[in-house]
Amino acid sequence: MPATFPRGFRGVTAHLGVKESAADFAVVVSEVPATSAAVFTQSRFAGPSVTLSRADAPLHGSRGMVTVSGNANVANGAGGVEDAVELRRLAAELAGVEPAELLVASTGVIGRRYPMERIRAGVAGLARPLGEADFAATARAIMTTDTRSKQTTVTCGDAVLTAVAKGVGMIEPNMATLLTFFFTDAEIPAAELDAMFRRVMDRTFNALSIDTDTSTSDTAAVFANGLAGPVDLAEFEQALHRAALHLVREIACDGEGATKLIEVRVTGARDDAQAKRVAKAIVNSPLVKTAVHGADPNWGRVAMAIGKLHQETDIDPDLVRIHFGELEVYPAPSTEELLAAASRHLASDEVVIGVELGIAGGAFTVYGCDLTEGYVKINADYTT
């Protein structure tokens, strides 16, 4: 029988004074060397946490991470880089590993320096050696405006995979999401781990959009310490996909102000890439998002969102079919009965919008949420 959590990960969470009260510091590291893979934001304003971690990522030898929440340490110039380097050194000393073996991640307000005095004093006071990693506490410690922590555990033979994530706004990841970390005791060669991690991220975290805004701090990483021995790689990739998809759906449901998950399934495209562009245009349309919020069966807005992609000259409105849940709403005649049934589907917690383009076999599914007054309220008054 597999363990409850992956074996051989140590860690700590703490409140060091970056946030007012809640935990704002987390370290998780493997006791033994591990293979790793990671993807990062492509933002031109990526902060030093990302640039530092990205520099070491090709080594595929990260044993874990240190995360600070409540302050993204972005747009702070040379001082911000020094702070990130010092943070990594302090965490590495605490964990008994080399600085280059630790990813640094950071999330929160942009343009403010870390309170380094408090961080130094806080880390100095933490017990060593680190105890067994507490993944539930880690999931809580990396939160910012999340209303709930996101964590999942799956197994693959004897191996266990536990993953945590955070993120509610500024979310349209491009190669990664805000912060998500996968820890496993499976033994997986670095090259295979890297390839499978990118494939899974592309169909899960890169298929998620809360508000079209891309964070400066997105980081996704997997650490595999091998203590459970080898696994079937195909089976492990499925488990990794299941865990990632679970977190993506959790994040979409917890999107800032969100009341519903929206899943947009595009089929019949020229290729998967076209399907993804169409699906993203729909899930990102504020008019589609507000119609779903109001359970308004206004399929014309879905047609509008598809129509925006004017470069896609092989999309023919006469071949397109639009579904809300199981119901075809276009080109079916818009009877009162049909619209009432469509409205009932839109009133549910998980709304599925299906679009068949009638061109070829390309398909892609993306995940998002509705746009509500709550989103505006949360974001009209965040820093001050």
Add this chain to the structure above:
Amino acid sequence: MPATFPRGFRGVTAHLGVKESAADFAVVVSEVPATSAAVFTQSRFAGPSVTLSRADAPLHGSRGMVTVSGNANVANGAGGVEDAVELRRLAAELAGVEPAELLVASTGVIGRRYPMERIRAGVAGLARPLGEADFAATARAIMTTDTRSKQTTVTCGDAVLTAVAKGVGMIEPNMATLLTFFFTDAEIPAAELDAMFRRVMDRTFNALSIDTDTSTSDTAAVFANGLAGPVDLAEFEQALHRAALHLVREIACDGEGATKLIEVRVTGARDDAQAKRVAKAIVNSPLVKTAVHGADPNWGRVAMAIGKLHQETDIDPDLVRIHFGELEVYPAPSTEELLAAASRHLASDEVVIGVELGIAGGAFTVYGCDLTEGYVKINADYTT
């Protein structure tokens, strides 16, 4: 002294029963042949009003337009095309011109057929010949959810130019905006009119975004009947630009739920096209729009929005400067005083966000509005 309005335009507005009560039908035509230029939505779901008008546009001989508001006549299949052809024929008979001399424009809900019985009966009852065009009534008759009509008049020598526009949501025009029509008695050769109209539209209506959603019905057209004789073309282009910019600012202020105009001025770009991409990324960011709504001097969100353009590898965060109004907020140190002053600027009716990229001389300015609870309320319950 020039006339108050351009000479030689006849027209009518009426309530035919497309909307519940307000005027929903407008015709304006030149008494004499005119030159014309027009640009249209690039939506793949463009309706028959657009496809019909676009087919005749290259003739540059349109004498005016017929507009129906309250119903976009989009996604109605072959029946919708028949309705558009009949509407144009009825309006042409009413105006005493050839159908091919009339642009057809239509705006409102998608996916519903026109009430053709009511339109036929209504048009049959209108007085002929048409009286002098009433531009104020025309501006009102083309409205949908607009809270106020948009109209402006400028002069150029003896010639007069009057323009009307409508639009509050589903607005990120691509080559055109929702509906805007320019009428002038200047004499302008068709080729010059077409070239100058496209130049002006690119810097005005194509620089406007309310919500990133592109309408299926966008149409912009200018009609020049020559009754005031020739004009200085450069001077006329300036007048046209002034009129268009006035309407763009009116539309941005009246954006669905909007409480403020946002103007984003990007300078120092590699070229104007790059400046436009950066400006659009900022004006379309929901996190920037909500920060402006809350007068929150969160310039980190402007940095984030710039950073989203990861393909723009020549953008260097260390060279970027961000201004709110006259105030540099990045990389200037974020003192309490500075943030308070920035917040005061963001609390005004017209917010200016300036970004200097420090690369070369490219510049572009775009126009938009804040994102408010009102936008969500209006759009969560529109058709039903």
